[in-house]
Amino acid sequence: MAVLALLTVALLAGSAYSSPNASRIVGGTETSIEKFPSIVAIEHYSIFSGTWGQSCAANVLTSRYVLSAAHCFAGLFYHISYRRFRAGSSVRHNGGVVIYAEAAFNHPSYGQLGADGDISVVRLMGPLTYSPVIQQAAIPPQGFQIPDNLPVVHAGWGHTTEGGSSSEVLLETTIFTINNQLCAARYLTLPIPRVVTSNMICAGILDIGGKDACQGDSGGPLYLGDVLVGVVSWGHGCANETFPGVSTAVSPYTNWILSTAV
Structure with missing residues (x-):
């Protein structure tokens, strides 16, 4: 912090x-x-296909926390175990390091007035290791x-x-x-x-x-x-x-x- x-x-x-x-x-x-080392891809698990696919993105805050949109961590079939992060790669679905989500904290105002408060702080299961391709924003x-x-x-x-x-x-x-x-x-x-x-x-x-x-x-x-x-x-x-x-x-x-x- x-x-x-x-x-x-x-x-x-x-x-x-x-x-x-x-x-x-x-x-x-x-x-x-290398130009945008603070961006990470969010992949979600589909209970229908049994596969992982890139659905959203997030931004590195610290080695254990990222910042994203609340609507990426909500919905009818949402569960925190169905979200993971791929950091340090320019390529979708490939390379870098993959870390699973531990907990998501959507802003308390989310859902009260349209898309207001559409922001989420997400804690990772393990720490990211900073490098030229993984940096905090x-x-x-x-x-x-x-x-x-x-x-x-x-x-x-x-x-x-x-x-x-x-x-x-x-x-x-x-x-x-x-x-x-x-x-x-x-x-x-x-x-x-x-x-x-x-x-x-x-x-x-x-x-x-x-x-x-x-x-x-x-x-x-x-x-x-x-x-x-x-x-x-x-x-x-x-x-x-x-x-x-x-x-x-x-x-x-x-x-x-x-x-x-x-």
């Missing part, structure tokens, strides 16, 4: 999908785990506000088109933060309105689209520089020009994360 807290202080000193269950990289380019201090129109980056193994296939290799894409009030107003125009809260970050290429996280990217990172400012949460389809992708902002939950990842 002490190391994680120092990361938040360092940032402060240096700074002047269709449903929430659609684990949501479109318009991406191939990248490597820096997170922002509590209450850090991200300006509009800043370039931010998604990385993940999710679908490369809406309703398409997952990527076999790690991809990245750069998009831009979008004004929260504007984003919220747009989502209210859907036939079934969706609520965008102040605890969320909207990002995309507004009125153009073409770049976004997609199915399989949920819980994965939204980076501002080298700092993890968001975890992929939900959206209306993928890479939609009118409705930007939505990530859970990390900074409203920093104090909770620090108190949980101990």
Whole structure:
């Protein structure tokens, strides 16, 4: 916890999908785990097929804790034993090290207001060993506000088109933060309105689209520089020009994360 807290202080000193269950990289380019060593793949066990498959992503907080989306640790057939993590590999389903989940702590507000509070701290069964391909993420201090129109980056193994296939290799894409009030107003125009809260970050290429996280990217990172400012949460389809992708902002939950990842 002490190391994680120092990361938040360092940032402060240096700074002047269709449903929430659609684990949501479109318009991406191939990248490597060496560039994004804090991302890990989440694999889930299917009780129907008896096999493991990559379903979400997470971000290394400490050697024993990762940060992801709460909806990756919920649902009708969810059980903690059906989740494991693959760290240190650029390739989906292959390489790196695999560690099982021991316990997931979804934020207490999750499920009370749409996708608000869609964030989870997960404890691993054993410790990760840091290396050039496994490193902890820096997170922002509590209450850090991200300006509009800043370039931010998604990385993940999710679908490369809406309703398409997952990527076999790690991809990245750069998009831009979008004004929260504007984003919220747009989502209210859907036939079934969706609520965008102040605890969320909207990002995309507004009125153009073409770049976004997609199915399989949920819980994965939204980076501002080298700092993890968001975890992929939900959206209306993928890479939609009118409705930007939505990530859970990390900074409203920093104090909770620090108190949980101990």
